[in-house]
Amino acid sequence: MRIMLVEDDRPLAEALTTLLGQSGYAVDTVHDGASAEVLGASERFDLVILDLNLPEKDGLSVLRAMRARSDDAAVMILTARGAPEERVRGLNLGADDYLTKPFDVTEFEARVRSLLRRKAGLRASTLTVGDVTFDLISRRLTTPAGGIDLPARELALLELLFTRAGRVVSKETIVQSLTSLDDSLSDNAIEQYVSRLRRRLSPHGVVLRTARGIGYYIDKAASA
Template structure:
């Protein structure tokens, strides 16, 4: 999942970027409104986190521009402005959530997960594929009671494949979801991640297939008789 963070408080921006990247998200962050608008309209993001008091163009102006282009990314407003009229204006312009500073980190993470689940069209708290369970709240894979520990990028890739099980995920979609504008993810690197995940899934009876020239998909297990 890819997130754009627009925050002019540098220490806070760095702390949130570290928090989100540690959780396995690809995060681009900018410190002014014009950069936020340009990047949001040029790239594809699952979630945009906007401070309202951005220099150059405020967060509401960025939000207005995003929605005017029918950009469907989820938008969280993160601001010290907690007045009712500010909340109403932000939500009326198309924000999906409104979080005021200071905020509880655990609640912030939960709100991010909730918005990303909603963005992916997922309503249940878990996804079950054969013996593999993905807890969308904890972002944790399990087989029975045993948790599967994965490096951040493998976790993000498996999450992408599992949430779209039965559908082909293109290489472009993988790159778009797993990287920032400063990252590179070669075809060979993707193949290596796919190979590692395939070795993990095969003993569980789950097939990670290659759709030649298109991408990859996890074959949904057949339902019982």
């Protein structure tokens, strides 16, 4: 999943970028409203985390411009403005969530996961294919034999495939979802991640198939 973080407090922005990156999210970070508007108009994001007190253009103006161009990315407002009228204004302009500073990191992570689940159109908190269950809240994989631990990038790829189980996920979508503008992901690297996931999942009734020349998909028919 790809996230744009718009935060002018640079130490906070750096900390949140690191936190989200460690969870396998691709994060592009900007520090003013004008840059956020340019980046948002040229790139696709699943979630925008948006401060309100920004240089050059305030966060509500950025949000208004997003919705005016039919940008359907989920938006979490992250701000020190906590008055009820501020919350109402942000939500009325199209924000999906509103978290005030200072905040608890675990709550922040939970809200991010919740917004990304809703963006993917998922109602259940767990997805099961074969003998493997993926908990979208804890982002943990379990089997009857126990849990499966994955590196962050493999976990992000598997989450993308699980949330689209039965549908082909193109290589282009994988690159867009798993990388920021400062990152890259070659076809060879994707194939390596897929190969590792196949080895981990095949003993548990999960088949990760290749749609030649297009991408990859998890076949629900392989359920044990």
